[in-house]
Amino acid sequence: MPEQDQVTQVHELFDTVLILDFGSQYSHLITRRIREFGVYCELLPCTQKMADLHFKPKGIILSGSPYSVYDKDAPRVDPAVFDYGVPVLGICYGLQEMTLHMGGKVEACDHREYGHAMLTVTKHADHPFIDLLFEGMEGENGEMQVWMSHGDQVTSEPEGFRVIANTRTAPFAAIAHEEKHFFGIQFHPEVTHTLNGKTLLRNFVINICKCQDSWTMESFIDKEIERIRQMVGPVGHVVGAVSGGVDSTVAAKLMNEAIGHRFHAILVDNGVMRLNECQVVKKMLGDKMGIDIKVVDAADLFLGRLKGVEDPEKKRKIIGNTFIEVFEAEAALLDKEHGGEIEYLLQGTLYPDVIESISFKGPSATIKTHHNVGGLLEDMKLKLIEPLRELFKDEVRELGRLLGLDDELVWRHPFPGPGIAIRVVGEVTKEQVEIARLADHIYIEEIKKNGFYRQISQAYAALLPIKTVGVMGDKRTYEQAIALRAITTVDFMTADVFSSFEWFECLKRISSRIINEVQGVNRVFYDVSTKPPATVELC
Numbered sequence: 001m002p003e004q005d006q007v008t009q010v011h012e013l014f015d016t017v018l019i020l021d022f023g024s025q026y027s028h029l030i031t032r033r034i035r036e037f038g039v040y041c042e043l044l045p046c047t048q049k050m051a052d053l054h055f056k057p058k059g060i061i062l063s064g065s066p067y068s069v070y071d072k073d074a075p076r077v078d079p080a081v082f083d084y085g086v087p088v089l090g091i092c093y094g095l096q097e098m099t100l101h102m103g104g105k106v107e108a109c110d111h112r113e114y115g116h117a118m119l120t121v122t123k124h125a126d127h128p129f130i131d132l133l134f135e136g137m138e139g140e141n142g143e144m145q146v147w148m149s150h151g152d153q154v155t156s157e158p159e160g161f162r163v164i165a166n167t168r169t170a171p172f173a174a175i176a177h178e179e180k181h182f183f184g185i186q187f188h189p190e191v192t193h194t195l196n197g198k199t200l201l202r203n204f205v206i207n208i209c210k211c212q213d214s215w216t217m218e219s220f221i222d223k224e225i226e227r228i229r230q231m232v233g234p235v236g237h238v239v240g241a242v243s244g245g246v247d248s249t250v251a252a253k254l255m256n257e258a259i260g261h262r263f264h265a266i267l268v269d270n271g272v273m274r275l276n277e278c279q280v281v282k283k284m285l286g287d288k289m290g291i292d293i294k295v296v297d298a299a300d301l302f303l304g305r306l307k308g309v310e311d312p313e314k315k316r317k318i319i320g321n322t323f324i325e326v327f328e329a330e331a332a333l334l335d336k337e338h339g340g341e342i343e344y345l346l347q348g349t350l351y352p353d354v355i356e357s358i359s360f361k362g363p364s365a366t367i368k369t370h371h372n373v374g375g376l377l378e379d380m381k382l383k384l385i386e387p388l389r390e391l392f393k394d395e396v397r398e399l400g401r402l403l404g405l406d407d408e409l410v411w412r413h414p415f416p417g418p419g420i421a422i423r424v425v426g427e428v429t430k431e432q433v434e435i436a437r438l439a440d441h442i443y444i445e446e447i448k449k450n451g452f453y454r455q456i457s458q459a460y461a462a463l464l465p466i467k468t469v470g471v472m473g474d475k476r477t478y479e480q481a482i483a484l485r486a487i488t489t490v491d492f493m494t495a496d497v498f499s500s501f502e503w504f505e506c507l508k509r510i511s512s513r514i515i516n517e518v519q520g521v522n523r524v525f526y527d528v529s530t531k532p533p534a535t536v537e538l539c
């Protein structure tokens with residue numbers, strides 16, 4: 001069986017651009033923008049040594065940074081970047097780092113500059129190569145709108161560099177070295193506020209680095225299926241936890257295309273799934289997609305362990321640990337059944353998870369313990385297989401669409417592993433779960449019926465542990481309350497509240513249905529808090 005490092009890697013199949021991250025808020029956006037026009041790129045921490053790189057990039061981009069190049073602990077790039085022989089583009093801090101390294105000067109500006117600026121490009125008719133960066137970007141009167149965010153700036157360009165653009169306050173807003181193919185810009189092309197910023201990135205990647213724009217989801221599917229086959233070999237089996245969410249379903253579909261019934265999916269019924277969730281998922285993955293799937297009923301085990309527990313973190317930990325236990329036991333059973341041929345564990349890890357774990361600043365503070373199948377089975381000696389490791393969520397959705405998954409599945413709102421347990425505030429009992437579950441079912445049904453589902457990134461109903469007074473059929477009631485949440489977001493790191501006039505009218509109808517149809521509820525609230533300061537889930 002081939003070892004993992006003999007297996008063809010994604011960057012051997014596609015021209016790759018390397019983005020070195022100095023900790024800017026926008027680094028992952030550079031990656032997104034470049035992939036959008038069909039070039040594969042990877043984000044690695046700025047501490048990456050070029051000698052240790054496991055692929056050969058066709059170009060390198062140095063990101064911005066919250067640091068000043070003169071800070072004591074300012075991050076430094078491996079100088080080998082500048083001897084590597086491929087084009088380099090420095091953005092903001094990246095420009096400043098390149099300038100210092102090449103012998104130019106960087107100083108603190110008199111006025112820090114945040115926001116829009118008008119950029120004027122200087123053409124070099126006798127050096128057409130350096131004009132390539134701004135090709136096709138100028139607006140009327142030769143200026144273009146860019147977005148700046150800096151306190152330092154270049155005050156003297158290094159030897160051999162030419163100034164290729166300036167703003168009123170930044171005389172060295174862009175510089176270039178023709179022979180070395182080095183470019184540096186003070187503004188941020190990766191944010192949408194820089195009009196035409198994507199054209200600049202495209203000019204750099206396609207015209208200057210000469211990358212082929214062959215990174216498409218179609219080509220990814222064929223190559224990934226081939227890669228999985230190489231990895232697993234002709235007889236190996238793979239197990240994977242699936243939830244019916246888009247990530248694990250797309251990963252499972254790829255596995256199924258690659259190795260058919262040698263892939264075994266496990267769905268754990270933890271007692272806190274949505275209404276009819278397990279039957280629906282089993283039907284969808286099993287009957288419709290032909291995946292070998294087993295539903296393990298562990299509802300009593302989970303609910304038993306959650307008895308009397310109110311603390312959100314304790315709930316999350318209990319669920320996380322119980323998931324592992326149940327999954328391990330099932331994987332061991334399957335392994336026996338298949339003569340010990342199970343060698344791999346499938347995970348639906350996405351690129352944002354990878355970025356977070358490789359950040360040179362280290363992982364961010366723990367707000368919540370996300371239930372995690374990652375690192376699940378250390379002592380089981382299973383090797384990991386993560387076909388979506390290079391992809392962003394919207395790429396996974398596109399992949400799902402191309403693999404022929406139903407629209408309904410592709411656009412499913414995310415559903416957290418700990419499920420309704422983190423949507424019942426306070427103790428999780430069967431009765432409380434049932435109330436939240438029914439309310440959620442009505443809520444989502446109405447959202448779909450009224451055409452709001454695709455406009456909302458995630459919606460759910462939660463049960464609040466308070467009782468208030470109401471009046472129903474002339475009788476006093478003293479019952480619990482439901483909180484409805486609906487957010488819009490791109491990456492779930494920040495989120496806005498979904499709102500519109502029509503939506504509010506719809507909410508009133510939903511509230512009335514919930515109070516009428518769900519016993520034990522006499523009041524409905526709509527959560528209008530953004531993230532931050534709130535989070536998406538209540539627990």
Ligand SMILES: Nc1ncnc2c1ncn2[C@@H]1O[C@H](COP(=O)(O)OP(=O)(O)OP(=O)(O)O)[C@@H](O)[C@H]1O
Nearest residue numbers: 241242243245246247248267268348414415416417
């Ligand atoms: N009930 C479950 N049974 C088995 N595995 C589960 C269950 N719930 C979650 N998992 C596992 O945990 C992983 C992470 O869950 P997560 O919700 O982040 O992803 P997803 O469910 O695949 O997609 P989505 O984010 O769209 O819900 C899943 O990919 C799956 O492997």
Ligand SMILES: O=c1[nH]c(=O)c2[nH+]cn([C@@H]3O[C@H](COP(=O)(O)O)[C@@H](O)[C@H]3O)c2[nH]1
Nearest residue numbers: 369370371414415416417418492535536537
């Ligand atoms: O699989 C998961 N396991 C978890 O433990 C978990 N906790 C939160 N979420 C989902 O993550 C996104 C952000 O949620 P928060 O703002 O509440 O952290 C939202 O989409 C949440 O639904 C989870 N998903």
Ligand SMILES: NC(=O)CC[C@H](N)C(=O)O
Nearest residue numbers: 064065092093150151152
């Ligand atoms: N956005 C950036 O990369 C800023 C770089 C540096 N901190 C400055 O203020 O100039």
Ligand SMILES: [Mg+2]
Nearest residue numbers: 243245415416
């Ligand atoms: Mg999920």
